[in-house]
């Protein structure tokens with residue numbers, strides 16, 4: 001057994017850590033929210049990019065806010081019906097958009113670093 005493997009095996013479980021969420025570590029994300037764009041939900045990133053394009057094009061037509069809102073509503077309905085750019089999406093029981101059990105605000109738990117047990121950043125979760 002290598003030293004690295006032995007080290008990982010003797011770490012205590014980190015479920016009580018305030019940064020622990022479904023086996024992943026939220027420490028970096030909470031320290032610098034949004035810095036790691038590679039952790040963002042792929043579906044939200046796609047929707048955002050479509051929205052940006054939509055706004056760019058709409059600006060040329062001088063539409064009012066309510067006209068824009070109505071147009072975007074229709075565009076988003078079509079967008080939400082399209083195939084999502086993520087094979088890992090799994091239905092959750094919340095009301096998130098997209099509805100995926102791995103969505104944590106706007107980031108994807110599957111893309112976060114794995115927690116390998118208690119580390120030097122471990123902080124006990126406070127009772128709420």
Ligand code: SF4
Pocket residue numbers: 040041042043044086087088089090098100101102103104107108109110
């Ligand atoms: S698994 Fe879920 S949260 Fe992660 S990128 Fe896919 S849809 Fe987004």
Ligand code: SF4
Pocket residue numbers: 014017018019020021024025026027114115116117118119120121122123
């Ligand atoms: S124990 Fe360390 S790696 Fe695990 S969730 Fe906490 S801070 Fe992150």
